[in-house]
Amino acid sequence: MMPSTPPGQGQYVVEMRENFTVDGAYTQERPLHDAAGNMIYDGLYRFSYDAWGRQSKVERAYRDSSGGLCVGSTIAAMKYDGLGH
Numbered sequence: 001m002m003p004s005t006p007p008g009q010g011q012y013v014v015e016m017r018e019n020f021t022v023d024g025a026y027t028q029e030r031p032l033h034d035a036a037g038n039m040i041y042d043g044l045y046r047f048s049y050d051a052w053g054r055q056s057k058v059e060r061a062y063r064d065s066s067g068g069l070c071v072g073s074t075i076a077a078m079k080y081d082g083l084g085h
Helices: none
Strands: 020-022 025-027 039-041 045-049 055-063 069-077
Antiparallel strands (some): 020 025, 039 045
């Protein structure tokens, strides 16, 4: 017998953002990805990953006037045990 999965858990949704709204402002910025294919910036948040490709931190992020990526407050920090949980 397979254990039941609560609704919304164990399901992944992938989307490509081309023209989306950030805090009511229109932007055409595309998400940034690292060499491993992990999304590292989506126009609103910066995502960090550990050496095993697991998400380790989510931070608010924005572009400064010169286009550089600036990081703000930490939204979430994840830790994993030896079994990857």
